[in-house]
Amino acid sequence: MSNPSMLKKIVLPSLLALGLGACATAVPPVEVTRFHIDNPARSGTIAVEEMAGNPDVGLEFRTYAAAVEQELQRVGFTAAGQGTAGQGARSDYVALVSFRRTFREPGSYGANGKPVSVGVGGAVGSGGYSGLGLGIGINLSGKPKGQVFTELQVQIRRRADSTTIWEGRAQTAAREGTPASQPGLAAQKLAAALLGGYPGESGRTITVK
Numbered sequence: 001m002s003n004p005s006m007l008k009k010i011v012l013p014s015l016l017a018l019g020l021g022a023c024a025t026a027v028p029p030v031e032v033t034r035f036h037i038d039n040p041a042r043s044g045t046i047a048v049e050e051m052a053g054n055p056d057v058g059l060e061f062r063t064y065a066a067a068v069e070q071e072l073q074r075v076g077f078t079a080a081g082q083g084t085a086g087q088g089a090r091s092d093y094v095a096l097v098s099f100r101r102t103f104r105e106p107g108s109y110g111a112n113g114k115p116v117s118v119g120v121g122g123a124v125g126s127g128g129y130s131g132l133g134l135g136i137g138i139n140l141s142g143k144p145k146g147q148v149f150t151e152l153q154v155q156i157r158r159r160a161d162s163t164t165i166w167e168g169r170a171q172t173a174a175r176e177g178t179p180a181s182q183p184g185l186a187a188q189k190l191a192a193a194l195l196g197g198y199p200g201e202s203g204r205t206i207t208v209k
Helices: 004-026 060-074 085-089 183-195
Strands: 030-036 044-050 077-079 093-104 118-120 136-138 147-158 164-175 205-208
Touching: 030 183, 044 060, 060 077, 060 093, 060 147, 060 183, 093 183, 147 183, 164 183
Parallel strands: 044 077, 044 093
Antiparallel strands: 030 164, 030 205, 093 147, 118 136, 147 164
């Protein structure tokens, strides 16, 4: 007959290991790059709006906009509200948000067997993009059967003169069908990684786990 105490010693550590493994897969790393002018604003009213040319429109955008707004409040800004033009016009700043979600089959990997890199261009300067380019080559390790790649871009502009004071982009990849590949969790993870420690070091690419 099996010893109950012995079974506990074997089963409990195994269950704990499985739980930790599940947590690890639920929060894949995020690569973040930010650019900003010297001493960008850290307070004031801000309205979250959709960036022109946002490739993914519809109800899902609200999930990402809400996550960005929450993180902006964490770093010191005050929400001016979304909706009418009057609300947005009264804000000191506007945060323009864009996101993209793409699915990649194994065939989308390069001839060398490595994931195809995701390039990001654009940089912040007085009045908008300076053309410097972020120059990111993201190569998240591993070769799963299928991955969902998600990118979030946020640009903060001063409402009075439309000067871009801060811009950042965050990207991550998660195995298809996992919790991390779902829009809700992806939006929260990307927004927290992108705006955490705002404004961050300008021009540097970091990995947030």
